[in-house]
Amino acid sequence: MxxxxxxxxxxxxxxxxxxxxxxxxxxxxxxxxxxxxxxxxxxxxxxxxxxxxxxxxxxxxxxxxxxxxxxxxxxxxxxxxxxxxxxxxxxxxxxxxxxxxxxxxxxxxxxxxxxxxxxxxxxxxxxxxxxxxxxxxxxxxxxxxxxxxxxxxxxxxxxxxxxxxxxxxxxxxxxxxxxxxxxxxxxxxxxxxxxxxxxxPKTKYRQRIAHIFGSRMENRLVPVNEETEVVKISGFICKPEFAKKSRGEQFFFANHRFIKSPYLHHAVIAAFEGLIKSDLYPGYFLYLEVDPSSIDINIHPTKTEVKFDDENTLYAILRSTIKHGLGQFNVAPALDFEHDPNLDTPYAYKERGAVLPKVSVDPSFNPFQEGAKGGGSNGNHSGFQKTSNKSWEELYEGLDTEIGVETFSSVSIESDGGGQESIILDDQASTHGVTTFQLKRKFVVSAVKSGMLVIHQARAHQRILFEKFLGEITVKEGVSQQLLFPLELTFSKQELGILKEIKQSLTSIGFAFENLEEETVKVTGVPLMVPESGIGTVLDHLIADYKEGFENDSSSQAEILAKALSKNLAVRTGDLLDKESQLALVNNLFACKEPNLSPFQKLTYTIISEGDINKKFI
Missing domain, CATH: 3.30.565.10 (Histidine kinase-like ATPase, C-terminal domain)
Incomplete structure (x- = not known):
């Protein structure tokens, strides 16, 4: 051979x-x-x-x-x-x-x-x-x-x-x-x-971070320092209130080399336990100096995956160092046993100023005059006049229509053409004959001919907004609400680059910007659905979601942007919806081209048949 x-x-x-x-x-x-x-x-x-x-x-x-x-x-x-x-x-x-x-x-x-x-x-x-x-x-x-x-x-x-x-x-x-x-x-x-x-330019670590990620980052940083025989830790962590929903500014450096370490990342997350929500990620810039003989970087050609000799000790030191840094700079809550809570101003009165008492005097009042509305020295003139109790029933007139308590006394049972019985709640029926109610502030339930319709309110609203924004970006007919006072927001150069990239699409749905070439951007107009108080948060989440979506999704820019907007502006689980909003959600969902799935390919509704309900009572 x-x-x-x-x-x-x-x-x-x-x-x-x-x-x-x-x-x-x-x-x-x-x-x-x-x-x-x-x-x-x-x-x-x-x-x-x-x-x-x-x-x-x-x-x-x-x-x-x-x-x-x-x-x-x-x-x-x-x-x-x-x-x-x-x-x-x-x-x-x-x-x-x-x-x-x-x-x-x-x-x-x-x-x-x-x-x-x-x-x-x-x-x-x-x-x-x-x-x-x-x-x-x-x-x-x-x-x-x-x-x-x-x-x-x-x-x-x-x-x-x-x-x-x-x-x-x-x-x-x-x-x-x-x-x-x-x-x-x-x-x-x-x-x-x-x-x-x-x-x-040449500078120190803190200024280098601010030069790259914008001047607003400098105020978010908390320094951490610790030196042991195993490792020397220095750098900065971001304050818990600035944690993001996406993995943004997270950097580990070992001996001046960028590394990726899920194990050490878990140590940072553990240090922030109880300070941030489980779905948020803190930012950090941590520099580790270890003995070169105790680290193996010859694992992968990119040299970002490393192996430490004693990872368990490094994990414990890193976690305690970050906790110490959070507590040292009063970022983490602490217990003060010498503090007297009785001396604190109640929360409801913290922002309230002092109110001077007002005294009203009737100059024509004569306590000795017979029949005066005042008090004398005897029991007939005690200083007070008793209010008449006549027609006290008037206080309660119309009260049954004002209290928003739903009762089931008006339930009637009617028979439809098929001989089956259906329950109609008169006080909840709309002009279209559709009855809805909200379950656990998560689902909207409505009756249909085949049984019971259960809609996931967050996913359904995402589908509605997705098709709405996608249409506005495509035909460029979004409605903009101009701000009386333009809002100034600060972005890093990388975030400015993303804003420039999607500016045309954002303009199509109602956003209006000025000075996109500078670090501070003026927002002069927003879509009708975006509250003025949440413009900064919406744009931050939009940039992060768009960046993550563009890297992991092969969809067009318009689709990725519409997904990001629908995700951030849709109602969430826990939001209370009134009857009009529930009916609008049902009607708008089934007016969509694809009502079955959310933009993220998750089920928006399900129908529980009458037969399945009957089986529960066998």
Missing amino acids: ADIIKLLPDHVANQIAAGEVVQRPASVVKELLENAIDAESTVIKLVVKDGGKTLIQVVDNGVGMSETDARLSFERHATSKIASAQDLFNLHTKGFRGEALASIAAIAHVDLQTRTESQELGTHIKIEGSKIVTQEVTASSKGTSLSVKNLFFNIPARRNFLKSNQVELRHITDEFHRVALAHPNIEFHFYNNGSEIFNL
């Missing part, structure tokens, strides 16, 4: 490795930024075009490379970070595998310019699909400039799987945030399609 095992050519092996290292343009950004940091750079510039599909360029002022190093850097497993296997247990650099540049060069057009401080001229190398096209001497500044063009040009199947430019840019921005937050001592610049998105 002939031999069937063969060695793969280098370009094929590089493409296979690229499938692990380079999943999307954001993966290239991560590798190039980390290489620039390992090169001891103090200023790093990132330039992106078309979501990274056309161009990704990273320029740094690091140590640079010689001619030989520049050529060897694109070979597989060629690295300056480690020399032996023992070095894997004492890593202080970002990269160490020597696969990144080789994998990138296998699936893109790469242009490298580099020069060391001791050289007068630099090196210029062009590579296309692992093949070196040109290598020449050139005049360049100290450091390295590496451009990656036409990503996946020789793997069209992989390129077709990429999302839209906006989604890919969002992933790139996330990677940029992770690197920039870990290194506040480095100056970063981020450009997209010729416009500057971020300009981050």
